Amino acid sequence: MYRIALIPGDGVGPELTYKSKKIISKLVEIYKLDIQINEVEAGDIAVSKYGDPLPKDTLKTIDKSDIILKGPVGESAMDVVVRLRQMYDMYANIRPAKSLPNVPNKYGNVDILIVRENTEDLYKGYEYYVSEDSTVGMKIITKKASERIAKVGLKYAKQRKNKVTCVHKANVMRITDGLFAKTCREILKNNVEYNEMYVDAAAANLVRNPLMFDVIVTTNVYGDILSDEAAQIAGSLGLAPSANIGDNKALFEPVHGAAFDIAGKDIVNPTAFLLSVSMMFDHLYSLSNDKKYKDASKSLSDAIYRVYEEGKTLTPDIGGSSKLSEIIDNIYGKIQ
Amino acid sequence: MYRIALIPGDGVGPELTYKSKKIISKLVEIYKLDIQINEVEAGDIAVSKYGDPLPKDTLKTIDKSDIILKGPVGESAMDVVVRLRQMYDMYANIRPAKSLPNVPNKYGNVDILIVRENTEDLYKGYEYYVSEDSTVGMKIITKKASERIAKVGLKYAKQRKNKVTCVHKANVMRITDGLFAKTCREILKNNVEYNEMYVDAAAANLVRNPLMFDVIVTTNVYGDILSDEAAQIAGSLGLAPSANIGDNKALFEPVHGAAFDIAGKDIVNPTAFLLSVSMMFDHLYSLSNDKKYKDASKSLSDAIYRVYEEGKTLTPDIGGSSKLSEIIDNIYGKIQ
Numbered sequence: 001m002y003r004i005a006l007i008p009g010d011g012v013g014p015e016l017t018y019k020s021k022k023i024i025s026k027l028v029e030i031y032k033l034d035i036q037i038n039e040v041e042a043g044d045i046a047v048s049k050y051g052d053p054l055p056k057d058t059l060k061t062i063d064k065s066d067i068i069l070k071g072p073v074g075e076s077a078m079d080v081v082v083r084l085r086q087m088y089d090m091y092a093n094i095r096p097a098k099s100l101p102n103v104p105n106k107y108g109n110v111d112i113l114i115v116r117e118n119t120e121d122l123y124k125g126y127e128y129y130v131s132e133d134s135t136v137g138m139k140i141i142t143k144k145a146s147e148r149i150a151k152v153g154l155k156y157a158k159q160r161k162n163k164v165t166c167v168h169k170a171n172v173m174r175i176t177d178g179l180f181a182k183t184c185r186e187i188l189k190n191n192v193e194y195n196e197m198y199v200d201a202a203a204a205n206l207v208r209n210p211l212m213f214d215v216i217v218t219t220n221v222y223g224d225i226l227s228d229e230a231a232q233i234a235g236s237l238g239l240a241p242s243a244n245i246g247d248n249k250a251l252f253e254p255v256h257g258a259a260f261d262i263a264g265k266d267i268v269n270p271t272a273f274l275l276s277v278s279m280m281f282d283h284l285y286s287l288s289n290d291k292k293y294k295d296a297s298k299s300l301s302d303a304i305y306r307v308y309e310e311g312k313t314l315t316p317d318i319g320g321s322s323k324l325s326e327i328i329d330n331i332y333g334k335i336q
Numbered sequence: 337m338y339r340i341a342l343i344p345g346d347g348v349g350p351e352l353t354y355k356s357k358k359i360i361s362k363l364v365e366i367y368k369l370d371i372q373i374n375e376v377e378a379g380d381i382a383v384s385k386y387g388d389p390l391p392k393d394t395l396k397t398i399d400k401s402d403i404i405l406k407g408p409v410g411e412s413a414m415d416v417v418v419r420l421r422q423m424y425d426m427y428a429n430i431r432p433a434k435s436l437p438n439v440p441n442k443y444g445n446v447d448i449l450i451v452r453e454n455t456e457d458l459y460k461g462y463e464y465y466v467s468e469d470s471t472v473g474m475k476i477i478t479k480k481a482s483e484r485i486a487k488v489g490l491k492y493a494k495q496r497k498n499k500v501t502c503v504h505k506a507n508v509m510r511i512t513d514g515l516f517a518k519t520c521r522e523i524l525k526n527n528v529e530y531n532e533m534y535v536d537a538a539a540a541n542l543v544r545n546p547l548m549f550d551v552i553v554t555t556n557v558y559g560d561i562l563s564d565e566a567a568q569i570a571g572s573l574g575l576a577p578s579a580n581i582g583d584n585k586a587l588f589e590p591v592h593g594a595a596f597d598i599a600g601k602d603i604v605n606p607t608a609f610l611l612s613v614s615m616m617f618d619h620l621y622s623l624s625n626d627k628k629y630k631d632a633s634k635s636l637s638d639a640i641y642r643v644y645e646e647g648k649t650l651t652p653d654i655g656g657s658s659k660l661s662e663i664i665d666n667i668y669g670k671i672q
């Protein structure tokens with residue numbers, strides 16, 4: 001049995017996660033999935049109740065869980081998600097930027113997978129005041145972390161178009177990004193179609209011709225920036241799912257935020273969250289090697305794709321006028 | 337008299353700068369500009385000749401100059417441009433991302449000015465090996481540098497739409513980006529229409545709706561990435577000029593690189609270089625308060641705009657089939 005700790009999150013988080021439950025339940029039933037979902041409190045709501053974005057009880061449950069499934073968190077996002085990534089060494093942040101039918105986008109059928117290193121760089125949080133008016137933050141890059149993320153990139157490239165672009169800025173950050181680039185080169189160069197690109201050029205090329213990319217492997221800060229850009233290029237940041245994967249724990253979350261302005265209105269788009277659930281089932285397949293998880297993952301993503309192909313229940317963020325409840329019902333109905 | 341040190345650069349640099357000379361000469365003649373241009377060697381060519389991207393003689397001339405006008409430099413770009421920025425404390429990197437008529441772009445009439453801090457952040461070059469397999473780079477952010485760049489943003493906003501977006505990632509880099517954000521807030525909040533945006537959101541919003549931006553003030557690394565992205569959103573990175581401005585020296589350069597693949601073919605687009613020349617004359621106006629420099633600047637940018645409006649001599653990079661020489665002649669003819 002796999003234990004899943006569910007963080008509903010803030011803003012649109014609760015409606016998103018609660019209304020998605022019937023979809024998950026249907027998949028559990030059809031595919032006889034062996035999972036147990038335990039809801040925990042985290043984020044702004046936990047700050048307001050306990051003064052702590054990750055209260056002890058929450059951490060206790062998470063500690064005993066295999067998986068964290070997370071809705072969007074508000075102001076305290078950093079203290080929830082970056083802390084969990086570090087705490088459980090979830091080193092690979094997997095961010096697909098993939099176009100969906102009937103979602104307006106200017107670039108055609110974009111399909112990029114960003115593999116973002118998720119534990120170091122300036123996200124380590126080593127920052128200091130050197131004097132009252134001057135500060136320093138430490139960008140940490142190690143061979144070990146670079147190696148393991150390059151290997152993750154290799155694995156995904158083999159399942160896709162066998163092509164990796166390593167993105168860095170080693171012309172300026174010769175030591176840190178230099179180490180990252182050198183390590184990627186060693187692991188990837190002879191195993192896939194491999195190229196390197198400076199991060200500024202990559203940001204421009206995502207706009208110029210996103211179809212040139214397959215898998216992008218990059219460091220934490222560049223990955224943060226480029227994955228938001230790429231998701232928007234593919235159609236909408238509001239549609240982008242993500243996985244944070246470590247050797248002992250994994251966290252699945254939509255890339256978008258808590259969107260307080262539309263919270264409670266039953267109009268949030270559940271696609272990013274549900275595609276994250278699909279990634280979660282796919283991960284359970286890789287853990288268990290039990291095909292039912294793979295089937296559940298595919299059933300869910302297929303249902304979502306068919307809803308978009310049909311184009312009748314799109315939410316306002318992508319030009320539709322349907323409610324959250326309506327698209328949820330439609331996806332639910334298409335699960336088989 | 338203003339002394340200008342001209343670095344022709346590598347790849348397409350020499351043809352770009354040499355063929356542009358007649359345009360500059362015409363402006364000097366019409367507007368009786370009091371400038372003297374001295375050519376210096378720098379970049380890959382200087383490395384191959386002297387083993388040094390910035391040879392002593394070059395630095396001697398630059399030292400006595402008010403202005404550096406630079407073509408694109410190849411592999412040694414970092415050792416030329418980042419070194420000069422630091423050496424002469426040219427702290428404001430001004431990067432317009434502005435659409436031109438008849439240049440295909442997907443976003444309408446984009447007009448953004450990115451004001452990039454140009455002296456600190458990871459560009460300081462403080463990087464070290466901590467062990468054989470781990471490295472650290474120092475992200476330096478000071479109040480002084482943040483203050484002066486915020487003031488530059490303020491100045492430009494006053495000449496434009498009175499609107500500044502400060503871009504940072506202070507939710508994660510609380511101390512460094514926190515200091516930058518706080519300083520910008522203090523200087524800008526009550527003086528312009530002011531907002532702040534996390535860099536990942538800014539990267540997505542440039543794609544979602546670039547028309548929401550007027551002036552963006554940001555740190556060095558984010559500015560490097562966002563300015564390339566914004567230039568491409570506006571039409572093409574190949575069209576983007578830039579100014580690096582300090583209290584005692586200023587450097588003007590196209591944002592694009594040396595493009596070795598098309599060097600010597602007489603097809604490079606001179607727009608970014610010539611718009612940089614126009615920014616240079618505008619800067620000489622701000623130094624001298626002598627209107628002839630402003631007129632020369634406007635004459636050149638107007639001629640370029642009219643050539644684009646006409647649309648008859650566009651270079652291959654933007655879908656045309658004209659030669660460098662042809663667009664140069666056309667701009668030359670339109671200068672008045």
Ligand SMILES: CC(C)[C@H](C(=O)O)[C@@H](O)C(=O)O
Pocket residue numbers: 077078081082224255507508536
């Ligand atoms: C909320 C924030 C701390 C986080 C990050 O910067 O990693 C988010 O932007 C993301 O990309 O998951």
Ligand SMILES: CC(C)[C@H](C(=O)O)[C@@H](O)C(=O)O
Pocket residue numbers: 171172200413414417418560591
């Ligand atoms: C060539 C490189 C060092 C430089 C930079 O990173 O600043 C360039 O990309 C730029 O933006 O001017």
